[in-house]
Amino acid sequence: MRDEEGVRIFVEKLSRMLSDWGFPPMAGRVLVTLSVSDEDSLSAADLAERLSVSPAAISGAVRYLIQLGMVAREPVPGSRRDLYRVVENSWWEVALTKVRLYKVLADMVDEGIEVLGGQETHGGRTMTELRDFYLFMYEQMPQLHEKWRERHRVEATE
Known part of the structure; x- marks a missing residue:
């Protein structure tokens, strides 16, 4: 059974380690959150809620991760929302x-x-x-x- 509090702590620990290695902190948090999610993709609102941050913080982080080729943006048909997922490999x-x-x-x-x-x-x-x-x-x-x-x-x- 998934331990959500343990997952939250793990996300913070791993993203902090990435930050110590020079990775932007919010981008690390977003990347790890997407990587450990049970869902294939998450919206900016989902990410903001899980990380207890503003959608603006998510926006900059996903832009950075998209530029690196680590995250892909997928439009939701009939909506202005996008979903984000970790690119395979x-x-x-x-x-x-x-x-x-x-x-x-x-x-x-x-x-x-x-x-x-x-x-x-x-x-x-x-x-x-x-x-x-x-x-x-x-x-x-x-x-x-x-x-x-x-x-x-x-x-x-x-």
Whole structure:
């Protein structure tokens, strides 16, 4: 049986953790609320009620999440209302988008290594380790993606 008070606490804890990692707080609350909902989609009024916030706070958060591709807006036929739902695989897709940034970061850090005097300097060694880590993550992500897709397929058929 679903423990609504426990769900509320969980939503706040997980969204606070996302916020600590740099995710906008209200967007995190909305994303987690949509993710844990028993319904496929929720209206802005539903979200505002569940989170005890104003509809205006919901509006900005869903706009942000739509831009990230994590939430989709679905119009309600014959109404001015919209429903919002989490896009399937959106967590993974956002992670893949960030992977391209790993390469950009690694290339920029590579420039820094040179101006720091190369790998022989303390700063150069530190930046080399940073560059190498992000290049490794960038290079490994396609294999990790394929492993995830295979695991997800296997779990879906069980």
